[in-house]
Amino acid sequence: GDISDPHVEELPVMFELKADAAFMNQFKNNSNEVQERFIESLCQAFSIPRGKLRMKNIDCDKAIICILVLPPYGKKVVDSLNGSTSDAVVRRNAVNRCFSDINANVESVTLGEFALEVEGRLMDPRWNKNYIWSSDNRAEGEYWATPIIQGGKPYFCPSGWKRFGIKVATDGREFDSKWGTWNLAYHGTQGEYASSIITSGLKVSMRGCYYAEGIPRVYVSPSIEYCAHPRYARPWEKTTKNGETIWYQLVFQCRVNPTSIKSITPETILAMENKNKKVDPNFTNDELEWTILGREDQEFIADDIICYGMMMRSIKDDPENFKAAKWWLNSDSRCYSSKKSNKTS
Known part of the structure; x- marks a missing residue:
């Protein structure tokens, strides 16, 4: 996708989940503050400060959750997801746990704005x-x-x-x-x-x-x-x-x-x-x-x-x-x- 300089611009990250209408509706309605818990756990997974991730949009029909990573922490997220850091595997496993903790399964992750189905690990x-x-x-x-x-x-x-x-x-x-x-x-x-x-x-x-x-x-x-x-x-x-x-x-x-x-x-x-x-x-x-x-x-x-x-x-x-x-x-x-x-x- 369109990954502008994540040091200075917001980085969109799109998670496509395994289809589950009941879960997506609960997530969108923020039942039991699930959105806040999810964002906080993602901050921990990527080792970035609280408040530097925020929800962008939720598409229940397509089972997509899109977040924004605030600068300058987008670079850390990009490096974690495309495997260019020494602890990338640990970070990705931590991200997967963030979803399992809320009973969701990730199908794909897309970095950037263009909504192209290109995995971050393929990009440099x-x-x-x-x-x-x-x-x-x-x-x-x-x-x-x-x-x-x-x-x-x-x-x-x-x-x-x-x-x-x-x-x-x-x-x-x-x-x-x-x-x-x-x-x-x-x-x-x-x-x-x-x-x-x-x-x-x-x-x-x-x-x-x-x-x-x-x-x-x-x-x-x-x-x-x-x-x-x-x-x-x-x-x-x-x-x-x-x-x-x-x-x-x-x-x-x-x-x-x-x-x-x-x-x-x-x-x-x-x-x-x-x-x-x-x-x-x-x-x-x-x-x-x-x-x-x-x-x-x-x-x-x-x-x-x-x-x-x-x-x-x-x-x-x-x-x-x-x-x-x-x-x-x-x-x-x-x-x-x-x-x-x-x-x-």
């Missing part, structure tokens, strides 16, 4: 980054004007996106030794597939352009904006507690083995009458689709493509009005409709 917050539009305020994030050459191909700053690191290596040295010379690319997807991609790799398709049906393949692109097209990264909207609507998109940042790129081909989204319109100012339209072929028996490609970052974009308006997304309106009508979105709140 050390590599979280915010990419900004200019170098005017470096305190807000990273920006570079000249592309970085990565494996012989340009890597442009993905301005307007946030990266949430995926745990693929113990440190930067190991990452560079394994994939430092590989090309950088992106793969657009939908939020519900995030956890599967992180744990298994990118699922091959048996259909698509440029290769015969039945040949397993995965498509990636050097352009994050091309991958952000709703055909790949369908936006979803969420209503905040203040009634504000925010749209989100998810694209995976990958390293790709250069020897596995079987073809570099043109985009397949623009309408025929708009083929002269540019998708991304950083690339020609003829180099936007890279094809990586899989083996006959391969369902997922996880050896030649490493997904190491979840790129998230939030937009406080309909994405159609977003400057970087204006090119969507040049799409073939079979690829884009402004009504292709999900709503969650």
Whole structure:
């Protein structure tokens, strides 16, 4: 999920419980002050001061309890849940006891705001980054004007996106030794597939352009904006507690083995009458689709493509009005409709 700096911002933590309507109603009604007892026991489990956790919301229908961890204690909770502290196992066991003490069972824990089903243990917050539009305020994030050459191909700053690191290596040295010379690319997807991609790799398709049906393949692109097209990264909207609507998109940042790129081909989204319109100012339209072929028996490609970052974009308006997304309106009508979105709140 969207884990902003937990040292300075509130950290939402969502617990999905085993469905039990009677328990959820008792919890929501705060029978016998069960909420206060639960919050106090969680504070003890995470070893943070009383009053630094508070209830955010309770969804009886979905059996979800969401709490907020006040800064600066969110980092301690993140580290405890993703296993990056020496006593993480002890902490997680203590959290489980908090639920057993109130006769509840935890099915999953989600950190952050986006409501993505991604387990904290799969993420590596050390590599979280915010990419900004200019170098005017470096305190807000990273920006570079000249592309970085990565494996012989340009890597442009993905301005307007946030990266949430995926745990693929113990440190930067190991990452560079394994994939430092590989090309950088992106793969657009939908939020519900995030956890599967992180744990298994990118699922091959048996259909698509440029290769015969039945040949397993995965498509990636050097352009994050091309991958952000709703055909790949369908936006979803969420209503905040203040009634504000925010749209989100998810694209995976990958390293790709250069020897596995079987073809570099043109985009397949623009309408025929708009083929002269540019998708991304950083690339020609003829180099936007890279094809990586899989083996006959391969369902997922996880050896030649490493997904190491979840790129998230939030937009406080309909994405159609977003400057970087204006090119969507040049799409073939079979690829884009402004009504292709999900709503969650």
